[in-house]
Amino acid sequence: xxxxxxxxxxxxxxxxxxxxxxxxxxxxxxxxxxxQTRLSFMRALLRRIKRDGWRLDRPVWRIDGTGVGVAVYRAxxxxxxxxxxxxxxxxxxxxxxxDRVIAEAWDATFTLVDGAPxxxxxxxxxxxxxxxxxxxxxxxxxVLSRANRSVRLFDHVVARLAEGRQPERAEIEAVGYLMxxxxxxxxxxxxxxxxxxxxxxxxxxxxFRAEMLAVWLIxxxxxxxxxxxxxxRGGERAVxxxxxxxxRLGVGxxxxxxxxxxxxxxxxxxxxxxxAKETALARVRALSDADxxxxxxxxxxxDRARLGVDQWTTDDARQQARIGxxxxxxxxxxxxxxxxxxxxxxxxxxxxRWSEEALSLEGQELLASLVIEPHGELVDDLTREMAxxxxxxxxxxxxxxxGTLRRLIETHYAWAxxxxxxxxxxCAHFWYVSEExxxxxxxxxxxxxxxxxxxxxxxxxxxxxxxxxxxxAPQDAPVGQFLIDRPEHRHAxxxxxxxxxxxxxxxxxxxxxxxxxxxxxxxxxxxxxxxxRFDPRSDRWVRITMFQDAPFPHEIADLxxxxxxYPPRL
Amino acid sequence: xxxxxxxxxxxxARKAARGAGMSWGLAEETGKAVRWLALYGLPSLAPLVDLLxxxxxxxxxxxxxxxxxxxxxxxxxxxxGGALCPIAxxxxxxxxxxPIAEGRETLLVQLREPVLLLPFVARAARYExxxxxxxxxxVHAALGPGGPAPFDAALAAARGPVDVTVHxxxxxxxxxxxPGVGGVAAPxxxxxxxxxFAHRTYVPASEASRLSGAGAGTxxxx
Numbered sequence: 001x002x003x004x005x006x007x008x009x010x011x012x013x014x015x016x017x018x019x020x021x022x023x024x025x026x027x028x029x030x031x032x033x034x035x036q037t038r039l040s041f042m043r044a045l046l047r048r049i050k051r052d053g054w055r056l057d058r059p060v061w062r063i064d065g066t067g068v069g070v071a072v073y074r075a076x077x078x079x080x081x082x083x084x085x086x087x088x089x090x091x092x093x094x095x096x097x098x099d100r101v102i103a104e105a106w107d108a109t110f111t112l113v114d115g116a117p118x119x120x121x122x123x124x125x126x127x128x129x130x131x132x133x134x135x136x137x138x139x140x141x142x143v144l145s146r147a148n149r150s151v152r153l154f155d156h157v158v159a160r161l162a163e164g165r166q167p168e169r170a171e172i173e174a175v176g177y178l179m180x181x182x183x184x185x186x187x188x189x190x191x192x193x194x195x196x197x198x199x200x201x202x203x204x205x206x207x208f209r210a211e212m213l214a215v216w217l218i219x220x221x222x223x224x225x226x227x228x229x230x231x232x233r234g235g236e237r238a239v240x241x242x243x244x245x246x247x248r249l250g251v252g253x254x255x256x257x258x259x260x261x262x263x264x265x266x267x268x269x270x271x272x273x274x275x276a277k278e279t280a281l282a283r284v285r286a287l288s289d290a291d292x293x294x295x296x297x298x299x300x301x302x303d304r305a306r307l308g309v310d311q312w313t314t315d316d317a318r319q320q321a322r323i324g325x326x327x328x329x330x331x332x333x334x335x336x337x338x339x340x341x342x343x344x345x346x347x348x349x350x351x352x353r354w355s356e357e358a359l360s361l362e363g364q365e366l367l368a369s370l371v372i373e374p375h376g377e378l379v380d381d382l383t384r385e386m387a388x389x390x391x392x393x394x395x396x397x398x399x400x401x402x403g404t405l406r407r408l409i410e411t412h413y414a415w416a417x418x419x420x421x422x423x424x425x426x427c428a429h430f431w432y433v434s435e436e437x438x439x440x441x442x443x444x445x446x447x448x449x450x451x452x453x454x455x456x457x458x459x460x461x462x463x464x465x466x467x468x469x470x471x472x473a474p475q476d477a478p479v480g481q482f483l484i485d486r487p488e489h490r491h492a493x494x495x496x497x498x499x500x501x502x503x504x505x506x507x508x509x510x511x512x513x514x515x516x517x518x519x520x521x522x523x524x525x526x527x528x529x530x531x532x533r534f535d536p537r538s539d540r541w542v543r544i545t546m547f548q549d550a551p552f553p554h555e556i557a558d559l560x561x562x563x564x565x566y567p568p569r570l
Numbered sequence: 571x572x573x574x575x576x577x578x579x580x581x582x583a584r585k586a587a588r589g590a591g592m593s594w595g596l597a598e599e600t601g602k603a604v605r606w607l608a609l610y611g612l613p614s615l616a617p618l619v620d621l622l623x624x625x626x627x628x629x630x631x632x633x634x635x636x637x638x639x640x641x642x643x644x645x646x647x648x649x650x651g652g653a654l655c656p657i658a659x660x661x662x663x664x665x666x667x668x669p670i671a672e673g674r675e676t677l678l679v680q681l682r683e684p685v686l687l688l689p690f691v692a693r694a695a696r697y698e699x700x701x702x703x704x705x706x707x708x709v710h711a712a713l714g715p716g717g718p719a720p721f722d723a724a725l726a727a728a729r730g731p732v733d734v735t736v737h738x739x740x741x742x743x744x745x746x747x748x749p750g751v752g753g754v755a756a757p758x759x760x761x762x763x764x765x766x767f768a769h770r771t772y773v774p775a776s777e778a779s780r781l782s783g784a785g786a787g788t789x790x791x792x
Contacts (some may be wrong), residue, residue: 042779139575188577196576196751329711394602398665400573435772443773450773480665483595484634487658490595 019278019503023415026274028509031320032520033361035370036565038376039276040530042547043562044383045212048203050561052078056553057483058237059226060122063089065232067225070122073217073553077203081165083142084113085217086122088130090224097148098182108221112143112214114193132183132190139193143186143214147179147222150252154178155349157226161241162234165256172248173311174546176533178222180252184211195198199389207269207387208529219251219547220554243555244570250548256541258439260521261431264457267498267505269388274504276386280372280379285349290342297374299337304566305370306330310531311567316536322362329363357485373565386528393498396490398480405479405493407469407501409463415508416460417467428514442518442540458512462492530565572761580605583618589770590622591630591656599661599690606689608754610746613726615756617683619727619763624682625655634658635678645669645676653731654681660690662735667694670702671738673763680731681706688725691736692718701739707732710761719746737741 024030036043047428049056060072073085088109096105098496109130117125120138128135132146154174155168160167188194230238241249262269290298309327314320336354344350348371350499372379409417419426430451434441445451456462466489473482483490492540499506512517520542526534531544549564574582583778584601588594600618607614625633627628635658641643659678663670670676671694681687684706691702692713701714709728712719 011697138573139751154580188575191575191578194576194751269667334639391602394598395693396661396665398662399668432773433771434706434775435769436775438772441773448776453771453773478666480662483656484662487593487596487630487661490593490661491598492595494595494598 013015014375019275022506023411023501023508025278026504026506027506028507028517028520030361030365032517032525034365034524034527035369036527036530036532037277037280037372038380038562038565038566039372039383039386040528041206041208041212041386041563042216042530042550044206044380045209045216046550046556046561047380049075049424050556053557054078054555058220059116061228063225063226063228065229066091067229068390070126071221071224072117072122073220074116075213075217078201079201081114081201082116083204083213083296084116085214085221086111086113086117086125086129087218088126088220089150089221090130091346092148094151097151103182106130106146106182107149108218108225109146110144110221111137112142112145112210112217114140114252116199127489135190137191137328139191139197139314141339142198142210143184143192144190144192145181145184145214145218145298145473147181147218147251149179150175150177157241157457158229158233161227161230162238163449164234164237165241166239166242166245166253169245169248172245174313175252175329176248176548177219177250178226179218179253180254180543181215181218182254183258184215184253186211195557199387206383207273212529216251216547217553218548219249219550220552222251223249223552224246244568247549247551247555247564248567250532250545250550252543252545253526254537254541255522255526256439257352257442257518259525260442260518260540261455263439263507263521263525264511266388266390268390268393268502269497270507271502271505272386272388275502276382277368277372277528278504279385280375280382281352281368284371284375284379285346285352287378288346294374295342298342298370299371300333301370301566302330302337304569305366306334307569308567312533314533314535319534319536320359325360326362326366329359330366332349332358333363333367367457376562393502394494396479396483396494397497398401398478400479400485400497401475402470402473402477402479402482403475405496406467406475407497409467409470411558412499412506413460413463413467413496416463416510419460419464419510419513421458421461425514426510427458427461427512429512429516431457431512443517445512456491459492459495459506459509462489463496465489466496532565571637572758573758574756575753576605576751577615579608579754579756582761582768583615585768585771586618586622587657587767589767590626591628593630596657596661600657601688603657603660603689606692607627607685608730609749609751610721611749611754612688612721613685614754615760615764617685617729619760619767621656621683621686621765623763624653630655635662643674644676645717645789646679647676648679652680654678654713656686656730658680660687663687664690664693664697667698667702668706670694670736671698671700673738675735675737678734678736681734681766682730682733684728684730684732687734687736688713688718701742702736703735703739704734712743713738714739714742716742717748719743720746 006558050311056078058073063069067089068091071087075083092107111129155166156171157167228241348559355367421427430443432441519536519542522542526544535543580601584597585606587600588597594685604614633649635647695702695713695715699715704711709722709724
């Protein structure tokens with residue numbers, strides 16, 4: 001079984017250019033410059049919904065004129081299953097509206113139910129879902145989430161529609177969504193169904209697929225709610241949103257440190273995600289020429305990507321500068337294309353090589369996404385390789401010799417052996433879980449208490465410590481014996497054995513160093529979801545937009561499912 | 571009775587083990603082991619909290635297995651402190667299962683909470699592709715590469731410390747059906763006892779950490 005998995009990590013497709021090396025890819029600065037690709041989970045979900053003709057409707061809408069009540073959105077799959085998003089809409093005191101995961105009240109709360117809830121279910125959910133973490137859900141529920149209004153835009157849209165006018169396009173584009181989720185929980189949290197419940201279901205067989213479905217349906221709810229309130233206020237005069245303008249509304253998300261440890265605690269999953277993207281890129285780079293259709297599609301997507309960059313706004317000075325650089329990068333890229341870059345031999349490979357000298361990391365990674373974009377037939381199968389069961393690599397090979405393990409560290413963790421972790425700059429931070437909110441936090445080692453309760457996320461330091469211990473152990477002794485004697489190295493040894501077999505499993509940077517920017521971890525993960533318009537609110541908190549320009553559930557049968565990742569030229 | 575997901579049971583067990591002083595790697599093992607037991611409907615959090623209470627403050631060096639080989643080819647694992655920790659012994663057994671698979675019987679002397687050993691033997695069976703048997707105080711459990719055989723009812727009551735023998739079985743047992751995945755019963759008193767250990771891993775908040783630790787602002791009115 002283990003052998004099969006290793007092989008499937010390197011799909012054996014047609015000739016490929018070499019994959020980019022882990023030492024190049026797995027650096028925080030580059031991971032923190034990732035953009036969505038056509039392998040992203042939101043896009044894979046909508047392609048699947050369209051392909052398989054899921055039926056989508058809204059069987060329950062009991063929202064009053066003040067916006068309070070319950071609604072249910074239903075997805076019936078080709079596999080005969082039903083998933084229902086239950087939405088509770090509330091009247092929230094503005095003083096309670098908080099972005100933070102630790103808030104206690106929201107404008108709307110949601111759960112994705114496995115099946116179709118009856119009245120008794122709705123009653124049970126009404127008593128628990130609005131309380132979120134403080135309530136209790138059951139193994140019938142797959143996802144728990146909540147959202148707050150983007151107040152100014154929400155009010156503007158409702159007011160305009162109530163007067164019978166469309167909202168200002170500029171206002172809509174400046175924000176990009178009516179509501180922002182502040183958490184989307186799955187996988188057994190707060191009593192939700194464990195991942196195993198749905199792991200064997202073909203229609204949910206992709207990472208975070210239930211979560212992505214919930215968010216897509218939440219987006220529909222946010223627009224329906226605004227139109228409902230406009231009708232309640234404006235009566236006969238009220239109008240619905242123009243469909244094209246409506247699609248410009250995605251759904252927002254605000255994500256803090258809570259998400260950051262995930263990539264570190266799921267090394268096999270991280271490897272699969274990165275390997276899929278890198279395999280896609282390598283397949284495209286292996287193409288000897290750019291056919292006319294691909295070249296046209298690339299030019300069109302580049303043009304739309306430039307529009308997307310123009311629409312990407314943030315108050316964060318660092319990100320503003322990066323967006324400015326990206327704009328210049330794309331102008332340079334357009335010039336390359338106009339001067340015949342796609343007519344050369346191995347044009348995609350040549351472009352990537354050129355970008356490594358000519359463009360910023362933001363530009364290099366957007367180009368990687370763009371060259372993959374026109375090649376769906378060549379790469380879309382890779383979305384099937386992106387799930388992982390960490391349990392399958394949990395076992396430690398205790399028979400391996402200490403000397404072999406030591407050499408594996410030298411091969412795969414040279415980056416970890418370099419820093420002097422006694423240097424204050426190399427150990428500036430520590431990850432911990434706060435007693436107050438039970439959420440991951442980042443503290444400053446020399447200035448705050450609590451470093452003795454550090455979480456095991458200092459991978460580089462811990463592997464280096466294991467390495468030093470291994471140097472003094474008998475080199476032919478089995479690792480199993482080493483770990484009986486030195487159990488404090490067990491978590492690091494497990495990681496080394498995983499990373500030795502899965503090239504992209506490990507972020508190759510110091511996760512406790514002075515230079516650490518936790519938003520790099522967040523952006524990497526969110527790019528695989530398919531998020532756009534990264535808007536850092538600090539070095540450890542980011543807002544994003546999801547599903548902007550995507551078709552709504554009532555439209556997907558009639559519109560392309562996957563032509564929205566770059567904004568349309570209207 | 572309140573119910574919990576396997577994910578919650580695993581997370582609580584991992585944190586409780588760490589809170590009680592285990593290394594992170596062994597705490598991870600504890601989480602997986604307790605999850606496996608909960609999945610199969612065996613006692614899970616109950617033996618764990620008793621184990622953690624019994625070993626609280628103990629030096630790991632006194633709990634780990636030290637192997638001696640007997641003249642008859644048997645291996646004997648003893649702890650210098652008198653009783654073996656089933657997590658430390660289980661992890662070592664899963665890491666180093668090959669000699670047992672090849673026929674070496676291993677005696678674990680005075681093992682605490684022997685039910686906690688089973689998930690590790692199950693893992694050894696899966697990876698070695700061999701069947702193993704666990705014998706303790708008249709209770710017999712067989713675990714094959716495809717999963718455990720139906721459990722002896724007395725297994726749930728087996729507490730420790732007790733001598734336990736692990737050996738290879740010539741024939742793989744017919745595994746019991748894969749249990750369905752649903753919530754598991756989580757009695758409040760057990761949950762609270764485990765949570766008290768888990769609580770030791772949390773860092774109390776200060777004003778500074780409230781502001782800087784999470785990095786988010788407090789108002790969302792924009």
